[in-house]
Amino acid sequence: MIGAANHQVLWAVVATLAYIVFHIWHSHSPKSVLSLMFKAVIYGVSTDTLLIHLGYFNFEDLWPSVYLSPLWMWVLWALMAGTINGSLSWLRGRPIAGAVLGAICGPMSYEAGMRMGAGAWVPGKQTMGMILVGLVWGVAIPLFFYWDRSPLERGLVKNT
8 A cells, every 4th residue: 555654655755746746837826836835845844843853743654864754744745835826725814714724624634644554643742742733734824825925816716
């Protein structure tokens, strides 16, 4: 089976990177999309790596380094940034809604990954780990919109 739980992430990463390239290539503003994705990856790698080193969770596949979050998480952060002007465009101009959505859905996503075997919460630290992941994502969604200054009319959904 393919997946981080089985240390079989290469094809999933390659396919995701191919989609990201396709997404950037077909965007109205490739430079701004690439810039947002780069910032999101830096934010995600930094926060995930910090939470790993603070001892809240571990990932099964630590490539490229035991000192950083795994590469497959990097592409997920970039993929997430790609939704800012698509499926999440309705949150533009609604930072509180974005923060609440991020604070709820971020930990749920990490928990789902842990249950599928991609990582594990450190025993006794799951609750605080989920709270911290919630804070990371509660900041991430509004921050990504702040970093992305695309006009509203370029999003998938026009906001009112």
